[in-house]
Amino acid sequence: MFNKIMKQFLLNKFPIFILIIIVLFTIIFVDSACNILPKVYEEKEKPENAEVEEIIYLPEPETVGEMSLEETIKKRRSVRSFDDKELNLEQISQILWAAQGITDEKGHRSVPSAGALYPLEVYVVKK
Structure with a gap:
């Protein structure tokens, strides 16, 4: 049983x-x-004595393109060699917007971020 x-x-x-x-x-x-486990994201301290030498206002980025998303994905390639030409302000504006651009009044961005932390920092360097 x-x-x-x-x-x-x-x-x-x-x-x-x-x-x-x-x-x-x-x-x-x-x-x-x-x-x-340590915290993945910790707020970095900003330098206290950071001085702004000049503010450069960028033109608005283009948000409507001539190529479909599918065509863009199909033609995407990595580039490992670059020209020595300087970028103009329109190009810089477009790159910065694509990397971290704010897309609406609520602060939503052009790229996703887990927890809306946006740990990415973008810098423009001129030779």
Whole structure:
């Protein structure tokens, strides 16, 4: 009789029992990992004595292109050699907007970011 009851338990209840154990271990692991691992994003301190020498106002970026998204994806290639030509302000504006541009009044950006943290910093350097 006992063997029959055990067999019935193993067939009916054992998968649920294992699932409960797995869920409990997962909860314990995730909780301990969150407390042990360092924070991924920490606010950096800004330099106190940073001086702005000149403000350069950029033209509005183009938000409507001549090429479809599908065609753009098809033609996309990595470039590893560059010309020595300087970029004009329109080109710089377009690149900055594509990398970090604000797309509406709510502050949404042109690129996604987990938790809306936007840990990306973009710099323009002139030779």
